[in-house]
Amino acid sequence: MAILVEIPPPLREAAGGNVHIQVTGTTVGEALTDLIRQHPALGTKLFDNGQLRPYINVFVNDEDIRYLEELQTPIQDGTTIALIPAVAGG
Amino acid sequence: MQTTDPLERYSRQMRLPGIGKAGQERLLASRVTLCGCGALGTVLANALVRAGVGFVRIVDRDFVEPSNLQRQVLFDETDIAENLPKAEAAARKLRQINSTVTIEPIVADINRSNIEDLCHDVDLILDGSDNFELRYLINDLAIKLSKPWVYAGAVGSEGMSMTIVPGQTPCLRCVFEAAPAPGEAGTCETAGVLGPAVGVIANFQAAEALKILSGNLAAINRDLLVLNLWDNIIRRVRIAPLAGRKGKCPCCALRRFEWLEGEHGTQTTTLCGRNAVQVSHRRSSRLDFETLAQSLRTSGSVTYNKFLLKFQLNENGEFYEFTVFPDGRAIIKGTSEPDKARILYARYVGY
Ligand SMILES: [Zn+2]
Numbered sequence: 001m002a003i004l005v006e007i008p009p010p011l012r013e014a015a016g017g018n019v020h021i022q023v024t025g026t027t028v029g030e031a032l033t034d035l036i037r038q039h040p041a042l043g044t045k046l047f048d049n050g051q052l053r054p055y056i057n058v059f060v061n062d063e064d065i066r067y068l069e070e071l072q073t074p075i076q077d078g079t080t081i082a083l084i085p086a087v088a089g090g
Numbered sequence: 091m092q093t094t095d096p097l098e099r100y101s102r103q104m105r106l107p108g109i110g111k112a113g114q115e116r117l118l119a120s121r122v123t124l125c126g127c128g129a130l131g132t133v134l135a136n137a138l139v140r141a142g143v144g145f146v147r148i149v150d151r152d153f154v155e156p157s158n159l160q161r162q163v164l165f166d167e168t169d170i171a172e173n174l175p176k177a178e179a180a181a182r183k184l185r186q187i188n189s190t191v192t193i194e195p196i197v198a199d200i201n202r203s204n205i206e207d208l209c210h211d212v213d214l215i216l217d218g219s220d221n222f223e224l225r226y227l228i229n230d231l232a233i234k235l236s237k238p239w240v241y242a243g244a245v246g247s248e249g250m251s252m253t254i255v256p257g258q259t260p261c262l263r264c265v266f267e268a269a270p271a272p273g274e275a276g277t278c279e280t281a282g283v284l285g286p287a288v289g290v291i292a293n294f295q296a297a298e299a300l301k302i303l304s305g306n307l308a309a310i311n312r313d314l315l316v317l318n319l320w321d322n323i324i325r326r327v328r329i330a331p332l333a334g335r336k337g338k339c340p341c342c343a344l345r346r347f348e349w350l351e352g353e354h355g356t357q358t359t360t361l362c363g364r365n366a367v368q369v370s371h372r373r374s375s376r377l378d379f380e381t382l383a384q385s386l387r388t389s390g391s392v393t394y395n396k397f398l399l400k401f402q403l404n405e406n407g408e409f410y411e412f413t414v415f416p417d418g419r420a421i422i423k424g425t426s427e428p429d430k431a432r433i434l435y436a437r438y439v440g441y
Binding site: 005008009010013025034044047053054055057059062063064067071082084085086087088089 | 126129130202218220242245250260267269276280283288314325326327329331440
């Protein structure tokens with residue numbers, strides 16, 4: 001078991017082309033810090049002056065961190081963190 | 091049709107327990123405005139007209155082009171040869187499919203000055219658009235008039251949809267506070283689009299529409315549906331607790347309709363005698379030229395420095411040159427028509 005971050009298509013180039021990336025941490029914030037340590041190009045894609053960009057939604061096991069504990073939301077082995085930006089086209 | 095019972099054509103649909111004769115009669119009496127008739131819109135219109143939705147207003151600003159046929163299911167080569175607007179081409183096809191419902195094609199760019207006229211007399215608004223500017227505008231109007239609407243978007247092999255019922259569910263801004271910056275999310279032109287992905291997500295929207303219009307509000311999807319047909323990802327994420335975002339959603343909680351009132355969005359100015367149009371887009375952060383350049387390289391040639399980005403494009407034999415500034419403003423050379431410039435901006439810069 002591990003913590004997996006699911007990378008949406010627009011961010012994959014900055015994530016080495018990966019769909020899933022294994023990370024470590026006990027909170028969502030720590031997991032994202034580890035993700036950016038592995039793929040530094042994701043840094044500015046996800047954060048702007050330390051704040052999550054408003055169009056990137058973060059879901060922990062399909063629950064939105066904005067009604068949990070935001071970046072302090074606790075996670076454990078087996079958690080999937082999905083980064084979900086709005087999809088524009090059509 | 092060789093039948094005496096006008097409901098016979100809907101017999102298989104009426105057999106569904108949730109619909110029945112009463113539900114079918116509600117569908118026949120219902121009215122919808124479809125905002126945009128591209129990939130999502132053609133699939134939606136097809137499903138609604140076949141299902142017997144009594145009045146469908148189809149609003150689209152564009153013409154049928156060869157690159158549409160891969161996924162925009164109502165169009166064919168004849169429509170291109172006749173140079174038909176999408177709304178008219180769709181109406182012609184739909185009337186052959188079902189001559190017993192009313193189809194009202196309108197060739198127009200939907201904006202804050204006409205959206206209320208286009209939507210005030212319908213039961214449901216459907217998003218068949220390709221940009222977030224229009225979606226936030228629909229969201230503002232739907233909340234203001236308390237009408238349900240169904241959002242969907244599709245790019246690449248990915249799609250997403252959510253159903254908005256004012257007062258019952260989160261609105262678009264509760265979930266997506268802001269749209270991705272130009273160049274950051276990809277558009278169907280820069281990232282491509284898989285026909286089946288947009289077909290699946292639009293049919294999902296259509297099912298939501300049929301639930302709402304047939305009086306089955308309890309059956310709607312209250313999650314955000316996200317799927318990626320290529321990566322085999324299907325996700326339903328829970329968004330219900332975001333409703334009103336603790337009383338601070340500018341739209342559904344504070345009832346500030348910023349898009350409807352023109353505090354956001356795109357303005358165009360024709361640059362006289364230069365065959366060019368300036369498109370201004372209000373945005374809070376500066377454009378990242380590196381990201382934008384990356385997404386545009388598949389469509390044309392791009393160069394940039396600290397101050398501006400140049401993008402040259404040959405689209406169906408027409409040449410355009412975009413000069414984009416860090417604040418999101420662009421001068422598009424090669425057209426003097428504001429509508430065309432807005433379309434190009436939405437298509438390539440992506441808003
Ligand atoms: Zn809201």
